[in-house]
Amino acid sequence: xxxxxxxxxxxxxxxxxxxxxxxxxxxxxxxxxxxxxxxxxxxxxxxxxxxxxxxxxxxxxxxxxxxxxxxxxxxxxxxxxxxxxxxxxxxxxxxxxxxxxxxxxxxxxxxxxxxxxxxxxxxxxxxxxxxxxxxxxxxxxxxxxxxxxxxxxxxxxxxxxxx
Amino acid sequence: xxxxxxxxxxxxxxxxxxxxxxxxxxxxxxxxxxxxxxxxxxxxxxxxxxxxxxxxxxxxxxxxxxxxxxxxxxxxxxxxxxxxxxxxxxxxxxxxxxxxxxxxxxxxxxxxxxxxxxxxxxxxxxxxxxxxxxxxxxxxxxxxxxxxxxxxxxxxxxxxxxxxxxxxxxxxxxxxxxxxxxxxxxxxxxxxxxxxxxxxxxxxxxxxxxxxxxxxxxxxxxxxxxxxxxxxxxxxxxxxxxxxxx
Numbered sequence: 001x002x003x004x005x006x007x008x009x010x011x012x013x014x015x016x017x018x019x020x021x022x023x024x025x026x027x028x029x030x031x032x033x034x035x036x037x038x039x040x041x042x043x044x045x046x047x048x049x050x051x052x053x054x055x056x057x058x059x060x061x062x063x064x065x066x067x068x069x070x071x072x073x074x075x076x077x078x079x080x081x082x083x084x085x086x087x088x089x090x091x092x093x094x095x096x097x098x099x100x101x102x103x104x105x106x107x108x109x110x111x112x113x114x115x116x117x118x119x120x121x122x123x124x125x126x127x128x129x130x131x132x133x134x135x136x137x138x139x140x141x142x143x144x145x146x147x148x149x150x151x152x153x154x155x156x157x158x159x160x161x162x163x
Numbered sequence: 164x165x166x167x168x169x170x171x172x173x174x175x176x177x178x179x180x181x182x183x184x185x186x187x188x189x190x191x192x193x194x195x196x197x198x199x200x201x202x203x204x205x206x207x208x209x210x211x212x213x214x215x216x217x218x219x220x221x222x223x224x225x226x227x228x229x230x231x232x233x234x235x236x237x238x239x240x241x242x243x244x245x246x247x248x249x250x251x252x253x254x255x256x257x258x259x260x261x262x263x264x265x266x267x268x269x270x271x272x273x274x275x276x277x278x279x280x281x282x283x284x285x286x287x288x289x290x291x292x293x294x295x296x297x298x299x300x301x302x303x304x305x306x307x308x309x310x311x312x313x314x315x316x317x318x319x320x321x322x323x324x325x326x327x328x329x330x331x332x333x334x335x336x337x338x339x340x341x342x343x344x345x346x347x348x349x350x351x352x353x354x355x356x357x358x359x360x361x362x363x364x365x366x367x368x369x370x371x372x373x374x375x376x377x378x379x380x381x382x383x384x385x386x387x388x389x390x391x392x393x394x395x396x397x398x399x400x401x402x403x404x405x406x407x408x409x
Contacts (some may be wrong), residue, residue: 012204015387026381058386078384 016051029055030079036105037085037093041125041134046109049122053105055079056126060104063094096128103127108134194229197259198266198285199399203390214263215399219406221286228293232256233301233337235319236270238283239292249291252281253321257306271309273318278310297326300336302360311348312341312362355379 018025032052035042044052059079062072067090076086097104106125113119123134140147199218201211221227230236235255242250254270257280261267264286271280283290296319309317316339340363343352352359353371355378364371382388 022379023381026385054387058389062386075384075386 016047018048018051030081033059033079034081034085036124036126037080037089038082040129041123041131043110043121043123045113046120046122049107049124053107053124056124057102057104059089060093060097061102063089064098066090066094093126100127106134193400193404195396195400195403196227196229196266198262199403200262200392200395202262211263215402216406217264218286219403223407225290226293227285228295230256230268230293230295230298231300231334232259232304232306234295234299235297235323236268237292237294237296237323238270238281238290240283240287241289241291251321252279253296253319253323254279254281255306255309255317255319257309271306271317272321273314274321276314278314278317280310294325296323298328298334300334302336302338303358305357306361307350308343308348308352308357308359308362309341311350311352312343316341 015025019028028048029052032042032044032048033056036052036056042049059075062069062075065072067073067076073086076089077083080086080089104127106127107122110121110123113121125131125134142148142151199215201208233256235253237251237253239249239251241248252270252272254272256268257271258269259266260269261284266285267282268285269280269282271278273279339361341361342363342365346366350357351374352362353364353366353374355375
């Protein structure tokens with residue numbers, strides 16, 4: 001017996017369903033946010049990283065208000081299960097992101113998980129972290145048109161300077 | 164007054180009156196009608212901009228006063244079947260819904276022991292006048308529980324005179340705790356999802372605690388559900404004040 005048509009249709013719903021219940025979904029995301037604040041770069045399934053991204057950025061916005069703010073402290077207390085990370089959030093991460101107006105995280109997709117489920121994985125990291133960069137910027141090869149023209153210009157300039 | 168040395172006491176001029184100029188203070192905290200604030204969604208802002216222009220156009224012609232949920236209004240609408248072509252209804256505003264041009268408000272009154280609720284659209288051209296008879300706020304944004312309250316809380320005299328109030332005063336909050344009819348009610352108002360502060364619950368303690376089973380304490384920490392309207396409100400206030408001064 002279909003109890004309500006509204007429950008079956010999900011047009012415009014933005015929150016994904018995780019875990020056993022809405023409480024369990026928040027607990028799952030809370031664990032991920034704690035891990036992100038502790039390690040500053042984590043690998044998780046893509047959907048969880050996407051969902052967690054919004055919460056992590058809003059938590060940093062709250063932290064920017066300062067630790068004297070009652071509401072900011074309560075939010076940090078709920079979202080970070082390991083209490084030593086509250087200090088790190090307010091004293092390290094909030095000053096680091098103070099000049100930036102938003103988008104404190106970077107999310108990139110990585111090859112599917114090796115296990116049986118072949119889940120779509122992503123790596124999510126806080127910008128400005130001390131770990132080696134994820135993306136190494138590759139220089140263009142010497143054989144591209146622009147680089148060849150520049151090389152020719154440099155050689156002409158050297159010949160003109162020599163003569 | 165007894166003087167210490169026999170001479171008449173020295174004339175003390177009365178203290179100068181302190182003039183608190185509230186008009187300049189109140190300019191910034193002007194009331195913004197809730198139907199101007201666009202809802203959260205993926206619609207283009209152009210739609211809300213066009214709607215706001217139409218709303219401002221209507222407001223220039225017809226005055227929609229500032230009113231809140233819980234105050235008593237009298238509305239005259241055009242009625243082709245009435246003898247003098249207009250009908251007047253007085254009632255307490257229990258709900259303000261909708262955004263944009265479809266914004267509505269529901270007035271409730273009890274007439275000859277029959278509860279009557281009429282839902283009016285703020286921007287409908289059939290409305291000829293809206294008068295605020297008593298401006299006050301209540302503890303909740305939604306007074307639908309008055310349907311299950313004793314009828315004395317919803318009865319208002321149809322020929323009530325408007326209560327005079329000064330322009331610069333704060334809107335008074337009526338902290339009345341309403342007494343309810345015996346259960347069953349139309350909704351289970353004791354449950355925490357309605358978050359009602361204006362009812363005097365006379366239910367036994369175990370029933371109140373059983374209702375707390377449906378509380379969702381994690382909702383207050385769910386940050387993505389918060390909708391911060393302060394910047395949007397500022398922009399809309401500026402736009403409104405510019406347009407209405409023209």
